[in-house]
Amino acid sequence: MDSMLIVLFKIVITLSLALFVVPRRFQYYSTLVLHAALAFITSIWALNTLAASSKQSLAFIPFLGSTLNIEIDPLSSFFILVVNFTSITGIIYAKGYLQSYLNKKNKMEMAWHFFNFLWLHISMLLVLMLHDALAFLMIWEIMSLSSFFLVIFESEKKETIKIGIKYLIQMHVGLVFLMLAFILAYVQTGAEFSFEGLAVYFASHNPFGLFLLFFIGFGIKAGFIPLHSWLPHAHPAAPSHVSGVMSGVMIKMGIYGILRVLMYIHHDLLDIGIFILTISLASGLIGVSMAIVQHDVKKLLAYHSIENIGIIGIGIGLGVIGLAENIPVLAVLGFGGGILHILNHSLFKSLLFYTAGAVYTQTHTRNIEQLGGLIKKMPKTALFFLLGALAICGLPPFNGFISEFLIYVGMFKSLHTASLMADTVLLLSFSGLAIIGGLAIFCFTKVFSIIFLGTARTAKVEPATEVGASMLLPNFMIGFMIVLIGFVPVIFMQPLATIIGVFTSDTAALHELIPTLNKISLSSGVFIVIIGIVWLLRAWQQKLQTVKQGPTWGCAYAGANPALHQYTATSYADNYVQLTSKLVNVKKDFKEFGEDEIFPKPRHFETHSSDVFEDVLITRPTNKILTWLEKIAVFQTGKIQHYLLYALVFLALIFLLTYFNLI
Amino acid sequence: MISLLLILIAAVFFIGIVIKVKAKIAARKMPSVLQPVYDVIRLFRKGAIYSTTTSILFRVAPLIYFATIATAMLFIPVGSQKSILSFQGDFVFFAYLLAFGKFMMIVAAMDTGSGFEGMGANREALYSMLVEPAFFILMGSQALFTGYVSFQDLFFHLHLSSQLSYIIGLASIYVFVYIAMVENSRMPVDDPKTHLELTMVHEVMVLDNSGFDLALIHIGTWLKFSIYGTLISGFVIQNSWSWYWQVATFFGIMAAFAAAVGLLEAFRARNKMEKNPQWILMLSAIAVVIFLTVLIITQKIILN
Numbered sequence: 001m002d003s004m005l006i007v008l009f010k011i012v013i014t015l016s017l018a019l020f021v022v023p024r025r026f027q028y029y030s031t032l033v034l035h036a037a038l039a040f041i042t043s044i045w046a047l048n049t050l051a052a053s054s055k056q057s058l059a060f061i062p063f064l065g066s067t068l069n070i071e072i073d074p075l076s077s078f079f080i081l082v083v084n085f086t087s088i089t090g091i092i093y094a095k096g097y098l099q100s101y102l103n104k105k106n107k108m109e110m111a112w113h114f115f116n117f118l119w120l121h122i123s124m125l126l127v128l129m130l131h132d133a134l135a136f137l138m139i140w141e142i143m144s145l146s147s148f149f150l151v152i153f154e155s156e157k158k159e160t161i162k163i164g165i166k167y168l169i170q171m172h173v174g175l176v177f178l179m180l181a182f183i184l185a186y187v188q189t190g191a192e193f194s195f196e197g198l199a200v201y202f203a204s205h206n207p208f209g210l211f212l213l214f215f216i217g218f219g220i221k222a223g224f225i226p227l228h229s230w231l232p233h234a235h236p237a238a239p240s241h242v243s244g245v246m247s248g249v250m251i252k253m254g255i256y257g258i259l260r261v262l263m264y265i266h267h268d269l270l271d272i273g274i275f276i277l278t279i280s281l282a283s284g285l286i287g288v289s290m291a292i293v294q295h296d297v298k299k300l301l302a303y304h305s306i307e308n309i310g311i312i313g314i315g316i317g318l319g320v321i322g323l324a325e326n327i328p329v330l331a332v333l334g335f336g337g338g339i340l341h342i343l344n345h346s347l348f349k350s351l352l353f354y355t356a357g358a359v360y361t362q363t364h365t366r367n368i369e370q371l372g373g374l375i376k377k378m379p380k381t382a383l384f385f386l387l388g389a390l391a392i393c394g395l396p397p398f399n400g401f402i403s404e405f406l407i408y409v410g411m412f413k414s415l416h417t418a419s420l421m422a423d424t425v426l427l428l429s430f431s432g433l434a435i436i437g438g439l440a441i442f443c444f445t446k447v448f449s450i451i452f453l454g455t456a457r458t459a460k461v462e463p464a465t466e467v468g469a470s471m472l473l474p475n476f477m478i479g480f481m482i483v484l485i486g487f488v489p490v491i492f493m494q495p496l497a498t499i500i501g502v503f504t505s506d507t508a509a510l511h512e513l514i515p516t517l518n519k520i521s522l523s524s525g526v527f528i529v530i531i532g533i534v535w536l537l538r539a540w541q542q543k544l545q546t547v548k549q550g551p552t553w554g555c556a557y558a559g560a561n562p563a564l565h566q567y568t569a570t571s572y573a574d575n576y577v578q579l580t581s582k583l584v585n586v587k588k589d590f591k592e593f594g595e596d597e598i599f600p601k602p603r604h605f606e607t608h609s610s611d612v613f614e615d616v617l618i619t620r621p622t623n624k625i626l627t628w629l630e631k632i633a634v635f636q637t638g639k640i641q642h643y644l645l646y647a648l649v650f651l652a653l654i655f656l657l658t659y660f661n662l663i
Numbered sequence: 664m665i666s667l668l669l670i671l672i673a674a675v676f677f678i679g680i681v682i683k684v685k686a687k688i689a690a691r692k693m694p695s696v697l698q699p700v701y702d703v704i705r706l707f708r709k710g711a712i713y714s715t716t717t718s719i720l721f722r723v724a725p726l727i728y729f730a731t732i733a734t735a736m737l738f739i740p741v742g743s744q745k746s747i748l749s750f751q752g753d754f755v756f757f758a759y760l761l762a763f764g765k766f767m768m769i770v771a772a773m774d775t776g777s778g779f780e781g782m783g784a785n786r787e788a789l790y791s792m793l794v795e796p797a798f799f800i801l802m803g804s805q806a807l808f809t810g811y812v813s814f815q816d817l818f819f820h821l822h823l824s825s826q827l828s829y830i831i832g833l834a835s836i837y838v839f840v841y842i843a844m845v846e847n848s849r850m851p852v853d854d855p856k857t858h859l860e861l862t863m864v865h866e867v868m869v870l871d872n873s874g875f876d877l878a879l880i881h882i883g884t885w886l887k888f889s890i891y892g893t894l895i896s897g898f899v900i901q902n903s904w905s906w907y908w909q910v911a912t913f914f915g916i917m918a919a920f921a922a923a924v925g926l927l928e929a930f931r932a933r934n935k936m937e938k939n940p941q942w943i944l945m946l947s948a949i950a951v952v953i954f955l956t957v958l959i960i961t962q963k964i965i966l967n
Binding site: 041079189363373375376379386390393394395396401404406409411412413415417419420423426427430431434435437438439441442444445446448449450453455464515516519520523526527528530531535536537538541542545546547548549550551552553554555560562563566567571572574575581582614 | 665695703707708709710712713714715716717719720723727728729730731734737749750751755756759760762763766769770773774775776777778779780781782784785786787788789792794795798799800802803806807808809810813821852860871872875876879904918922930937938940947951954959961963964
């Protein structure tokens, strides 16, 4: 059985090349079939591993004189299932989304796009299954490359290419850190060049330094602040099915890497835990604050990915602290909440990107200030966006709440017995998490209202209609999962316990939580029943009374017109911007009224925000380097005589240096 | 079941006492204590007008808002009377459920396309975001103190015996009173009786709600006050007391809380709008002081 699946797996990978030769009208369906086959094969492995809660090792291909094995343990199984689900919804969604590009792109361009989408899926799966360091780094690179080509799909736009290059460079900086880390461990210990080799290093060395290298390498992919600056650019530039998959699962590969490395560290965990927690809290708070000031819906969602990576990191950080301080309940519920949030975030974030993409295909703008009132034209899309928004805010009875709840309960339950240091950390964490939750609500009430509610702000909204079935079907699939996890979280606890088993053997705290989760399901049920009762009561009451329609109450101002006077995204964000002006860095472009201006002329008002971290860490240093490089560029005169002169000077220099025995 | 009944009874009279106190201080003729109930009954007899700008969301929002509060009420114990639903971490569920209700009301206000309602919605979103940490730090302090993580167990095991622990009780009550004021959009964050829409928060959000929906929103406010009042009473009522003594204290505290709200609203002016965030964050600061006090009591911080 397994050997047959391995062969099938190899065949599917090889068949990806066939995408270049199949006729154009079969391109999409061939890709779909290959994705489905990949998902089917790997899901069987993953489910088997989870059910047996053991490890599997299968011979894959000959590699550098030995056999490269596919290794599947509960941790990778979990990620495999998440990757498969989101990739499948992504490819289904792509059918509708790519419709409008079919006449712009030729056959080869489309084939190249599908090929890369397939290879993003393959590479993510292999990243999760390979433990050999060299093979891992190679497949990691393929993942970066395929996603790079996906990001620059609309390569006719100059801006997109620029963003793509930025993404590619940052991914390679990350790769360098990963390579350094692996090589360092290898050189120091001489153990095998793989993840298992790290265990040898960590057993005999202080783990923090090497962990830091890995954290930077993987953190660039995951988008922890301050390593995030590629993310808010790449997601908006990519087509929506790509942003959904990239934000939903690809950035989680960074988290996977961090978790995989953490698996092998068993001592001096406290520093690491506090480090992860600090970075994560900062990512959560800054990510959501930056999201509030964005006008581009996909950029806004990208910043929310940073926020959610922060929440995942808070869970993992607390889990590590729990291990270090020997508080099992914190360890289990921290890791449990963090890992469940990986699944949850992959669901609601892809849902949000798909619905935002649906709005984009209909209105051709991502600027929310130009939208409004779309719920009447695209009711299903609007309701799915609302579902995603409620889930990402962590509101019950949806899935985001369950993972945040696990983290909260872990924290509150360990307060009483923990040390002073741990209590202080916990105080900061739960207040941070509460603020992040509140800000997420602030942000999503804004973005949902501005896009879908009120009335249209510009004519771009006019032609919008509901999108087709292929763009709605993934939403139904994801929506079902969101509601399922939200209402019956209990069924996910056994697999979750198996996954956490790789970090701590004492998972009793998770099982103790099962009655609690049952009561949450009950409370959610009661909540729905109460809504139903009140709804029936109102229906009965309104049948007896007259229900009328009328204009919105304009507060006694006869000229009130929602199209002109409704709130905008800028005005909604304004009171928060005033509180955090330094952090979110919003610049207003507006000339104040002069005192002598009795009849003010029409004025122009604009706001811009820029990412402080990107400015300080990326733009300013690279600009400095550029000014130096420009000075050096004087030598590049373009005259052959000058270049010959340089060669002569160089030869003379070499001669003199050797003559005086300097080299 | 009894706790639910007590909370409901208190809810019916709460706003009545508030307006009575306010009228007395303003030397007006006092309305009946049941006046808010009559108002709501009148609303139930009325039809409704829905704005043509609004969508289905505007119609379901009041229902969800009411249901969140009604469900949240089930978690609250009164004295040694058990709550209907109780589980570990139920106060997290409680806080996030109320946030869900607020989310829907904010979205509904934005749905009308009115600039005024947008402004109110926006302020409500900011203030309720800012007050959230205070609640969590306060509950965290109680969890740290008692080692329990549900409303029922927390209050059941909360024995304030030493002098320092009285500080916790008093400070917690202070913070809870003001959390209740912020959550219900009352003084000093918001003035429910203001006449200018530009200075409103909650009142302006519900300008377009009428009839049944408006009645639900009003009842929601009563229930919220009653819920927070019950939580405040939890810091005073001890389990060792006999049941009639507990019930008497419960209603005494409710009446005192309502009177305090009335006094506060009669004598205090509303904060300047831009001072509100600072003021609300102060509640979190006090909550942190409570947390530190608990750390001292539990001898994690050792003073000498």
